Amino acid sequence: MSEPLSPRKQSPASGAHAALAAEVAALIVGALNLDVAPSQIDPGAPLYGEGLGLDSIDILEIALVVSKQYGVQLRADSSENERIFGSLRQLVEYISAHRTK
Amino acid sequence: MARVGSALGEAQHVLNACSDRYHFTVGLAAAVTLGRVSLLPPTHTAQVTRQLRAFAPDAICLTDTPALETQLPQVAYPCACDVARQDSPVAQIEPGRLTAYVFTSGSTGTPVPYRKSWGPLVSSVQESNRRLGLADGRQWSIVATVPPQHQYGLEASVLMPLVGGHALCGERPFYPADIAATLGTLPRPRALISTPVHLRALVGSDIALPATDLIVSATAPLTRQLASEVERRYDTRVMEIYGSTETGQIAARRPAREAQWRLWPGIRLSRHGEETWAEGGHVEQPTRLCDVLELTGTGRFLLHGRLSDLVNIAGKRNSLAYLNHQLISIPGVLDGAFFHCDESRATHTHVSRVAACVVAPTLDPEQLLRELRERIDAAFLPRPLLFVARLPRNATGKLTQQALQALAAAHLKNDVA
Numbered sequence: 001m002s003e004p005l006s007p008r009k010q011s012p013a014s015g016a017h018a019a020l021a022a023e024v025a026a027l028i029v030g031a032l033n034l035d036v037a038p039s040q041i042d043p044g045a046p047l048y049g050e051g052l053g054l055d056s057i058d059i060l061e062i063a064l065v066v067s068k069q070y071g072v073q074l075r076a077d078s079s080e081n082e083r084i085f086g087s088l089r090q091l092v093e094y095i096s097a098h099r100t101k
Numbered sequence: 102m103a104r105v106g107s108a109l110g111e112a113q114h115v116l117n118a119c120s121d122r123y124h125f126t127v128g129l130a131a132a133v134t135l136g137r138v139s140l141l142p143p144t145h146t147a148q149v150t151r152q153l154r155a156f157a158p159d160a161i162c163l164t165d166t167p168a169l170e171t172q173l174p175q176v177a178y179p180c181a182c183d184v185a186r187q188d189s190p191v192a193q194i195e196p197g198r199l200t201a202y203v204f205t206s207g208s209t210g211t212p213v214p215y216r217k218s219w220g221p222l223v224s225s226v227q228e229s230n231r232r233l234g235l236a237d238g239r240q241w242s243i244v245a246t247v248p249p250q251h252q253y254g255l256e257a258s259v260l261m262p263l264v265g266g267h268a269l270c271g272e273r274p275f276y277p278a279d280i281a282a283t284l285g286t287l288p289r290p291r292a293l294i295s296t297p298v299h300l301r302a303l304v305g306s307d308i309a310l311p312a313t314d315l316i317v318s319a320t321a322p323l324t325r326q327l328a329s330e331v332e333r334r335y336d337t338r339v340m341e342i343y344g345s346t347e348t349g350q351i352a353a354r355r356p357a358r359e360a361q362w363r364l365w366p367g368i369r370l371s372r373h374g375e376e377t378w379a380e381g382g383h384v385e386q387p388t389r390l391c392d393v394l395e396l397t398g399t400g401r402f403l404l405h406g407r408l409s410d411l412v413n414i415a416g417k418r419n420s421l422a423y424l425n426h427q428l429i430s431i432p433g434v435l436d437g438a439f440f441h442c443d444e445s446r447a448t449h450t451h452v453s454r455v456a457a458c459v460v461a462p463t464l465d466p467e468q469l470l471r472e473l474r475e476r477i478d479a480a481f482l483p484r485p486l487l488f489v490a491r492l493p494r495n496a497t498g499k500l501t502q503q504a505l506q507a508l509a510a511a512h513l514k515n516d517v518a
Contacts, residue, residue: 055479073278
């Protein structure tokens with residue numbers, strides 16, 4: 001029988017996630033010269049299309065800065081892609097799981 | 102091809118919206134063999150497909166992506182299962198056969214059609230095979246990051262393999278890691294057909310590329326610096342093509358080594374004031390080019406930049422006049438104008454967007470952008486989009502780029518303050 005996750009084990013992860021989320025939001029805003037403050041990006045809102053309204057040119061730019069900053073090379077497995085760019089939160093999770101820097 | 106052909110029914114005009122390059126090619130081949138005309142607009146927004154229906158009322162849309170929304174009756178690309186291989190005679194297609202209409206974003210807000218006949222398409226591509234070094238008797242594997250629907254993709258990634266006997270690739274890799282992976286699945290010699298934006302992303306990603314024997318770039322100027330870096334990093338040759346939707350490809354150069362462009366045989370350029378016109382060779386009618394060219398000798402020229410109305414974002418072309426027309430046609434917009442933003446705001450991949458000022462007291466930004474999305478390609482959605490009380494028109498009603506840029510600068514400063 002497995003042990004339930006203790007609350008103590010969860011908070012450092014979410015704290016680190018919050019810091020990473022702020023960092024990635026700032027990276028996106030800076031790289032794309034968006035006229036919105038990083039803190040204004042709704043973590044759950046879509047990045048591509050609606051929500052932040054990014055297009056494929058932006059996605060390529062984000063892939064570039066993300067690879068430089070975190071060493072993550074994005075791949076376009078089409079189902080994954082919608083998930084990765086589905087929201088800031090999902091992008092951050094992906095980076096967190098795959099970063100090499 | 103026979104199954105696609107019969108799926109087309111009686112329609113004389115086909116919007117070929119297949120995203121897989123192989124499907125697109127079979128669709129194009131089926132259409133031209135049956136004497137049907139393929140429609141190749143710059144985007145597939147709702148408004149454009151409505152306009153296509155006005156242009157060709159019998160038009161249908163051939164697609165391999167079921168979720169695609171267009172205003173045209175859709176025909177699904179048939180699945181390849183259970184197709185018995187048939188030997189059919191090679192189609193004879195006369196040079197004058199109308200193969201496609203390509204469209205540009207004209208100043209009146211309606212896409213402008215240009216005829217593409219079979220003969221000129223083939224002859225121009227036979228020349229590119231030679232120019233780019235693909236006529237060496239080997240079968241090349243050609244991978245492209247560009248869509249087959251645009252003139253460049255049509256010529257370089259669809260017709261060049263067909264005419265040159267090379268292998269084309271159904272996929273359209275996007276991320277640098279995908280480009281490397283796709284190249285790696287194919288035998289040498291390999292050619293990559295791409296654009297400056299993608300080449301910058303490749304170099305910036307620091308990724309290792311499988312041995313690639315030729316890299317081709319087009320749609321926006323490639324600097325000597327980037328071309329040299331790509332040649333050095335990937336131990337390859339970079340060739341660049343110059344052309345337009347209206348004329349197709351008309352010149353090439355090796356950008357790491359030369360600044361001058363060399364024209365395709367038979368093409369003649371002439372200057373009329375600031376404008377340059379092209380005719381002859383495979384160019385089917387005298388056509389005005391959208392760039393400022395300096396003629397430097399027989400069949401050679403230097404490129405000095407775009408005419409001021411032109412907008413080129415990551416290789417996609419549009420005109421300020423067309424964009425303005427779309428903006429002002431939105432209900433609730435009293436006045437508006439697109440303009441070029443400060444180039445210093447360009448990104449790592451050197452993409453700078455186009456901005457817009459709008460007078461629309463009853464609309465909010467989301468509504469306006471939604472309306473714009475229906476009318477123009479997402480690449481041209483304005484950044485920033487500024488709501489103002491009044492545009493800085495002068496006494497004669499004219500609006501200058503400078504006045505708009507000054508208004509934008511003041512607005513942005515106020516926001517920050």
